[in-house]
Amino acid sequence: MANAKFVIVLAIVALVAAAVPMTEALTCGQIQGSLAPCLTYLKSGGAPATGCCKGIKDLVAMAKTTADRKNACNCLKNAASKVPGINPTFASALPSKCGANIPYKISTSTNCNSVR
Structure with missing residues (x-):
C-alpha cells in the first residue's frame, strides 16, 4: 500500500515537472540568428x-530577464566589433527604425553591466 502511494506521488511530481517549461538562457547563437537578416x-x-x-522584435520578446538582456547586449556588442562593415550609426538606429524598444544602445561602447 505504501509503495502504491509513493508511485502515485512520484507520478504527480513527474507530471507537474513536465508541465513547467524549462527556461534556458538566451544564447548568442539565438541572438545572432534573430538579427542575421539585418546585416544588409x-x-x-x-x-x-x-x-x-x-528578428529584433523577437529578440526583445525573448530577453525577459536582466541576465538575458545583459547577454544580448554583450553578444550584440561583440558582433558589432567583429563583423566588418557594420556602420555604428545604423546599428544604434536599428531598434527605433523597427519600432522596438531595447533598453540600451547597440554600440561597441555600451556598458552591458548597467543593463537592467
Missing part, C-alpha cells in the same frame, strides 16, 4: 528588411 541594413542603411525587424 547594418552595412548599407536604408530601410531594414521585414525579417530584420521581426
Whole structure:
C-alpha cells in the first residue's frame, strides 16, 4: 500500500515537472540568428528588411530577464566589433527604425553591466 502511494506521488511530481517549461538562457547563437537578416541594413542603411525587424522584435520578446538582456547586449556588442562593415550609426538606429524598444544602445561602447 505504501509503495502504491509513493508511485502515485512520484507520478504527480513527474507530471507537474513536465508541465513547467524549462527556461534556458538566451544564447548568442539565438541572438545572432534573430538579427542575421539585418546585416544588409547594418552595412548599407536604408530601410531594414521585414525579417530584420521581426528578428529584433523577437529578440526583445525573448530577453525577459536582466541576465538575458545583459547577454544580448554583450553578444550584440561583440558582433558589432567583429563583423566588418557594420556602420555604428545604423546599428544604434536599428531598434527605433523597427519600432522596438531595447533598453540600451547597440554600440561597441555600451556598458552591458548597467543593463537592467
